[in-house]
Amino acid sequence: MIDIIHTGPFNTVQDLGRPGFRNIGVTTSGAMDPLALKIGNSMLGNETGAAAIEIQIYPFKLRFSKATAFVVTGADCGASLDGRTVQPWCALSVEAGQVLELGQPRVGTRAYICIAGGIDVAPVMGSRSTSLRGAFGGREGRHLITGDTLQTGEVSSPLDLPATGLSVVDPAYALADFYPAHEDGALVIRAIPAGEYGLFGTDAERFWSQAWKISTQSDRTGYRLTGEPIKPTTPVEMRSHGVVSGVVQVPPSGEPIIQMADANTAGGYPKIAGVIEADLWRLGQARIGSRLRFVRVTHAEAAGIERAVAGFIDDVGRTSRMVCRALQTMN
Structure with missing residues (x-):
């Protein structure tokens, strides 16, 4: 207690x-x-x-x-x-x-x-x-x-x-080989293009190339980003559809929103990308006002990173039990 x-x-x-x-x-x-x-x-x-x-x-x-x-x-x-x-x-x-x-x-x-x-x-x-x-x-x-x-x-x-x-x-530090270093002071977050990525035309490239700032209008529901707006090539109206943590939506303002742990269950904004699961913890530790940059990866690359992280967690558990058993034997 x-x-x-x-x-x-x-x-x-x-x-x-x-x-x-x-x-x-x-x-x-x-x-x-x-x-x-x-x-x-x-x-x-x-x-x-x-x-x-x-x-x-x-x-x-x-x-x-x-x-x-x-x-x-x-x-x-x-x-x-x-x-x-x-x-x-x-x-x-x-x-x-x-x-x-x-x-x-x-x-x-x-x-x-x-x-x-x-x-x-x-x-x-x-x-x-x-x-x-x-x-x-x-x-x-x-x-x-x-x-x-x-x-x-x-x-x-x-x-x-x-x-x-x-x-x-x-x-x-332990997983440094699987996580990219900051670029020009910006946190590097890996993502995969999402369902409506193709609607953004040439603006889609600026989603990856520019650094975004986490605004003060951010919380456990979502991180609102500020930067040069990106918009679909033509106005788009969508019915609300399911979203999950890590989904990056783009509202009419053109400044993306990353859905976080308390993510909305549905939304109608077009989805430009999805943050890979293995990088969500880095976002959870990012400070308001800090900058981040998105890097495009494949599904296979994301799966490989997730396996490495899961292996590290398993190794921590095994090592903890092994050390404690050894101490019990010595005592």
Whole structure:
């Protein structure tokens, strides 16, 4: 069990979301940085989709009400435990009464606190994720507030973590071979042309060639981009159709919108591209006002990147279990 001592709006309980209900208007929700969630859970021996706390407003502070284990992944936010520095991506054991505090991010925007056993809130449609727009899931369908108490799940086989903790390399470095470096300060995001790509004629090339800026009108639903507008060769009216996270739509203004974790279930704007799933976590950590550039890839290239990322997550889980078993044998 954990007690929330200090928090802000938009800090919520999230897992990997609730797919399968978009046909009835229910958004998927889930972590904006699913890679951070999966790795944190793998380090603790949880299911990779166990619920955690997603933090995007700082400072944040909680108290552990019982002995457990935790890890802070995602943004490097200068975390401390009872005033002592906690390294990101390092799983640690804690005793009842210890206080974890997160400050302003040095790198990234969203941090995830994963707890052994996961956050145990009532599942809605198979997920514990908070849908702020729908006001359900998570903690009563709302963001966390000071004074909240959260239950944690039972741990059948707790890991015997080293006293100094168990760390993994930040995936931004560990997976550097599979992720392109920034170009002229712009985050490189890979995408595949989408259904209405051909409607944009020569403007389609400028979608790839220019850098876009993430505007202040961005949130968990979508990122609005600013830049030189791109428009179809002729005006187009479309019936609303299904959309998912990663879809890049172009409204009449000509400035694209990337659908994010709380993506609309349907929309009528033409789709110019779709961000590959393996790059969504990088968008989830991108700051408002930062620039990004799209790079075109094939379906085969996207699948290869996803296999590499999945292999890394599996390796983290196997290594964590192996190290902890070795420690148990030595003790």
